[in-house]
Amino acid sequence: IMVRFFHLVIKHPVLCILSLLAITAFFGMALPSMKVDTSIQSLISDDDPHRDKYIQFVKTFGSDRTTMILVEDEKLWTEEKLRDFEALHFDLEDMQHVIKVESLINVSDVHDLDGDISSGALLDPIPFKDEIPDKIAAALKNPLFPGQFITPDGKGLVLMVTTPSYILDSVDDLEVDHLMNEILSSYREVFSDITVIGGARLNTETYDLLVE
Secondary structure, three states: OHHHHHHHHHHOHHHHHHHHHHHHHHHHOOHHHOOOOOOHHHHOOOOOOOHHHHHHHHHHHOOOEEEEEEEEOOOOOOHHHHHHHHHHHHHHHOOOOOOEEEOOOOOEEEEEEOOEEEEEEOOOOOOOHHHHHHHHHHHHHOOOOEOOOEOOOOOEEEEEEEEOOHHHOOOOHHHHHHHHHHHHHOOOOOOOEEEEEEHHHHHHHHHHHHHO
16 A cells, blocks of 8 residues: 555655655654753763763762853952852852852862961952952962962952752753853843853753754
């Protein structure tokens, strides 16, 4: 029956075109529900002997899913801008799916203070105007901060946002990136530049490119 049908279609161009359109429309109805998985973890086969070790590592030491947000502004080291940076830090902490946010707002700086060991976050509380130069110097002096939480020139501060590991299927990168962009959109006019780097952003851009 199928052979006779195809012979009939081939002999009649109009019927051939109509058949192709019908088939295309039928399969096209599934396009809205199409899912594209762009995660690197999806390349790990379920049968891979190292998969269980990877999952156990994530469960033991925490998620390896990190997004870096670089905030830059010529007037970043002012009370007003630092308070805006603090507000951004707390807004990201309140975001759904976020496990933790790290920046100079909460990471500890261990240093010598008149012969004693002192520790505490450099920007908690936000320093007054006359205290800011010492805070910049302390941040750049700490060997763990430049290149991680502050740019070497001191004009940029970084927020490290940790979300659940994609391999555990507990969160969608596209949703994380969407929620994060909603928060960042209200701060893009506050700071000169905000740059986002990380798995969630990369997967979202890859997804958009593939769908387009």
